[in-house]
Amino acid sequence: MKDTIVKVEHLSHKYSRDWAIRDINFEIKDNGILGLLGSNGAGKSTTMNILCGVLNQTEGNVYINGINLKEDPVGAKKLIGFLPQTPPLHLDLTVDEYLMHCAELRLIEKDKVRDAMESAKEQCGISHFSNRLIRNLSGGYKQRVGIAQAIIHKPRLVVLDEPTNGLDPNQILEVRNLIKRVAEDKAVIFSSHILSEAQATCHEIIMIENGIMVFSDTMEAFDNYIEPNSLVMSMENAPAPAVLEAVPEVEEVYYITPKKARIKFSGSPAIAQELVKKSVTEGWELKEIQLEKSSLDEVFAQLSKKATRN
Structure with missing residues (x-):
């Protein structure tokens, strides 16, 4: 001590x-x-x-x-x-x-x-x-x-x-x-x-x-308390939102710019690997893919709920 x-x-x-x-x-x-x-x-x-x-x-x-x-x-x-x-x-x-x-x-x-x-x-x-x-x-x-x-x-x-x-x-x-x-x-x-x-x-x-x-x-x-549930993909030949939404575990797609999409998903962040493979086979010409961390406010809210449950 x-x-x-x-x-x-x-x-x-x-x-x-x-x-x-x-x-x-x-x-x-x-x-x-x-x-x-x-x-x-x-x-x-x-x-x-x-x-x-x-x-x-x-x-x-x-x-x-x-x-x-x-x-x-x-x-x-x-x-x-x-x-x-x-x-x-x-x-x-x-x-x-x-x-x-x-x-x-x-x-x-x-x-x-x-x-x-x-x-x-x-x-x-x-x-x-x-x-x-x-x-x-x-x-x-x-x-x-x-x-x-x-x-x-x-x-x-x-x-x-x-x-x-x-x-x-x-x-x-x-x-x-x-x-x-x-x-x-x-x-x-x-x-x-x-x-x-x-x-x-x-x-x-x-x-x-x-x-x-x-x-x-x-x-x-x-x-890093909350596991990421969204990622951002930048693609030279970006597909329509419906094409990305057809990928298993993808829940929602929103295009920030014509070539950059924010993708919300359920399940594991390993979905990023599946999207990389899909980009290669479909010719999306992936430039960057990045998982988004949860905001501090979201972490705070989750921990506050934990206290309420206890």
């Missing part, structure tokens, strides 16, 4: 009579970004609040670098940095005043506070705003200050709850790149309900729906 940064075992929590999350299990063994996905109300925030020691779980255990969070909360929290969905900023303080306050809360030794502040500011690209009032910063730079307070004490784990929420496209890109830099020497848990954000940022994915974990694997496995 000492080599594991985070270990979550049979984590469950009940509000009044209802379970918010039930039997959540996962590990983070290395640096990098883990995406915690789920629709609003799925149980993401409950999970993250327990991970950060804000909420005591009803059942199960959380270990941070081998320390049981429930048994030794102070020791575990020293290794955790947290940015909630609404950054805990004091708007009437300057960036330096705020980060000094955060360093004191984190019990950083006085002779090391200045170095810790400068390191966090440099990593987050806010050194030039040291004496600026936080209320006068843009949304993107306020978020950077929020991330700076989460990493000022050099934690092993950084938990970010919807860190790009409410930002414009340029700010999202900047914060996304910052998170990737932070993850070079830390484990980062990144919560989002926006699938494209997870795809652009995360290495591995956990998805929670209706309080249960319905997926835990790599981003690539998430992309």
